[in-house]
Amino acid sequence: MPIVVETLTTPSQQDLQDLARLYADAPAWMLAGPEQALALVSAALEDGSLIAARFNDRLLGAARLQREDVAWQLSDLCVRSLTRRRGVGLRLVNEAQRLAQEAGAGLRLFSKQESAEMNALLAPLNLKLDVAQL
Structure with missing residues (x-):
């Protein structure tokens, strides 16, 4: 069963x-x-901005996707420690990117702190992480 991302x-x-x-x-x-x-x-x-990754009726990851006119903001991305490094975070980012593109907007990713995990997640996607307190 695939990972399904939903609002x-x-x-x-x-x-x-x-x-x-x-x-x-x-x-x-x-x-x-x-x-x-x-x-x-x-x-x-x-505010309707919570997206989540579901597998077998259980939530494994979530993030906040705030829809703005020009650039959507993805923040507070978190995946259960038991399922990290299995594509859940990547699936959340890919779906957020797809939804933003569909709406004609860009996607910006925010984190409260620079982290090796987030940089590793984003490297193959050619996305930059913005460090900011949202």
């Missing part, structure tokens, strides 16, 4: 549990703790 609008209880586990696995520099993860997920669900 989450009405997550199930299982989805919410998966998101909590997923962002609990986030690097310390990305989120200060569970409260910040909950705030991120809540805000992204509220």
